Amino acid sequence: MAKKVRNLSGQVAAVTGGARGIGRATSEALLRRGATVAIGDLDADAARATASELGSGAIALPLDVSNRSSFEAFLDESEAQLGPLDVLINNAGIMPVGPFVDEDDRVAARQIDINLHGVILGMKLALARMLPRDRGHIVNISSQAGRFPTPGGATYSATKHAVIGLTEAVRGELRLMNASIDLSYVMPFVVNTELGAGLGRVRGMRALEPSEVATAIMRALERREVEVWVPRSARRTHWLAAVVPRALAERTAHAIGADRVLAGADSAVRRQYELRATTARPQLQPPPPGVIPFERRTPAANGISTGPPTPRSPWPTRDDPSSPRDPSSVRDPSSPRDPSSVRDPSSTRERSSARGRSAGRQAPRGGGSEDRDPWGRQRPPEDRGPDDRGPDGGDPGDGDPGDGGPGEGAAA
Secondary structure (H helix, E strand, O other), X not given: OOOOOOOOOOOEEEEEOOOOHHHHHHHHHHHHOOOEEEEEEOOHHHHHHHHHHHOOOEEEEEOOOOOHHHHHHHHHHHHHHHOOOOEEEEOOOOOOOOOHHHOOHHHHHHHHHHHHHHHHHHXXXXXXXXXXXXXXXXXXXXXXXXXXXXXXXXXXXXXXXXXXXXXXXXXXXXXXXXOOOEEEEEEEOOEOOOOOOOOOOOOOOOOEOHHHHHHHHHHXXXXXXXXXXXXXXXXXXXXXXXXXXXXXXXXXXXXXXXXXXXOOOOHHHHHHHHHHHHHOOOOOOOOOOOOOOOHHHOHHHHOOOOOOOOOOOOOOOOOOOOOOOOHHHOOOOOOOOOHHHOOOHXXXXXXXXXXXXXXXXXXXXXXXXXXXXXXXXXXXXXHOOHHHOOOOOOOOOOOOOOOOOHHHOOOO
16 A cells, blocks of 8 residues: 655755755755755855755754764754754765775775764764654665765765665664654765766766755655665666676676766866865864875876876776876886796796697797796897707797797797
């Protein structure tokens, strides 16, 4: 039987990260349904501007979701001005992207503080108010990165996986308590906001508008839905990915570009957002002087001059000569290699001989380890003994057809 639609008129809601994007659109949707809204944001000036633009029924308050005292003061003042809390939307979040191995530890900690610890704090503080009244609804904004693998956003993905697990676990505890409090989590695709700027695109899918996510949040509140996909078709995609073999799912994701949504992000477009999101704490705590987290993934920060920016992916590849590498990891070609690190050429020749015999071809003649110097380099013919040469006095591995050299497919 379908659940009765909840009337949101007269409800008191608090929205974290409400000054921009999804938070602003959600606040606007709540106001249209007759609710009153407390907009909390780290940028208090932006929150006040948004509340003023949305009009009567909205108030703005400063909020740092990673700080318990700040979060508690936000909820206290919300209830003092609007009344007992009915709805909490845990929307605040940040998403720096780039290779995991280059991620600044402070950026990782900041993501966990906001995306996960902020949700934990919000749920604890809101439930402390809702449980005595035995009513209320908490909606946690996760992401499809919490269900699908997202190269280029490993820590972000981890926090969004955690939000889903947290919501489900606390929901189970509330059921054991027979509490009439609802919990939901919303998983949108890429959204046209500052957080989603410069990201790659998936074939057959488009970026969402904040209003579409706000509509899904209203559906969760009105119909008490727990797991909310935006768009809804993503639920089917997730189900299919779970039942097909992993290799097929990964090949399909690569073919449509799903594995490059974050890995293929345009760092130039995202630069200002990421610097602000990972360092600035307006009205609360200024960033340390000179701190530019996550810049280690750019060549300039490593002291490597690569000229003008390239439109190619920032991900380093072994075969890409323009990819930035630590200069200390590049071997000087004029220096000899450690003999212990050189593959024994005789073993290669033995394998080549085996391949030649299995194909019905003549195995290489001669060519033992004695025709190479201690670093594995080919000795010139004049430095070898008479037994090291072919019957015609030439190099047994010179590539002539039939001699087992590269011309016959032997290891070059």
